[in-house]
Amino acid sequence: MSTKILIIGACGQIGTELTQKLRQAYGTENVIASDIRKLNTDVVTSGPFEVVNALDYNQIESLIEKHQIDEVYLMAALLSATAEKNPAFAWDLNMNSLFHVLNLAKAGKIKKIFWPSSIAVFGPTTPKEQTPQYTIMEPSTVYGISKQSGERWCEYYHNIYGVDVRSIRYPGLISWSSPPGGGTTDYAVDIYYKALEDKKYECFLSEETKMPMMYMDDAIKATIGIMQAPSENVKIRSSYNLAAMSFTPKVIAAEIKKHIPEFEITYAPDFRQKIADSWPASIDDSAARADWGWSHEFDLEKMTTDMLNHLSKK
């Protein structure tokens, strides 16, 4: 029997590419994309799509029953920068959508959940370089607090109710096919667009702000990888550290300059600088590599070539 999948928040930066890859892997009809509204995107036109409010338990439940869903990927969330502007709504969306899905699994209505966490679970008191899987976690953003609480609840539902929930702590994600949605790491996507369009970019972070980053192809590979891993290999049920590369705005600008020599970057740090300063500069993801065989393919050089190729065609 085929696995039936529901993606909640399918029109976002990750959801867009995840939907395509899952449809290739599991068959278009078996992957139901859903989001708060029906946009005219590939996600909507390339297969089954449903409008759903991630805060509405009954709506999610009836979709799960209608399509006889086995697995849910809960991608709906407010990211770090947007969440700081609307803390109450960020907390509501990020926490209650998770509770809905955890409770549906607890009730036996779905078999498996993917829920994304983030490097935002760490804070200013966390060791900055090669941040370990287990370490001090005192997040200072609403987004980080919601992700850290979510991790605790995932582990609790797994330990107490046997819910099969799997999670990774995404670093900043860089993609060409869909724009990012309100994060602190978004500069690393914007910079490619502006380099091609204007040959210049004003960065909202300072030149030496080093953060962990990952190309979307690798993030999707990790997401599907952890979901397909045998249950006994997924030993951590809060969330796994995940890493590919770390760089500063200065370093990514120098890499882009190799392709577009006239490109210039300037710096005008705003409120997002404080968020970035509270996060790790690099991540130790050895547990993910050992437990379920995670490995990345893209470094800064390979990603930059791929991004510029795709964006120039776009």
Ligand code: AKB
């Ligand atoms: C953000 O910047 O908020 C996200 C994240 C690191 O989770 N990209």
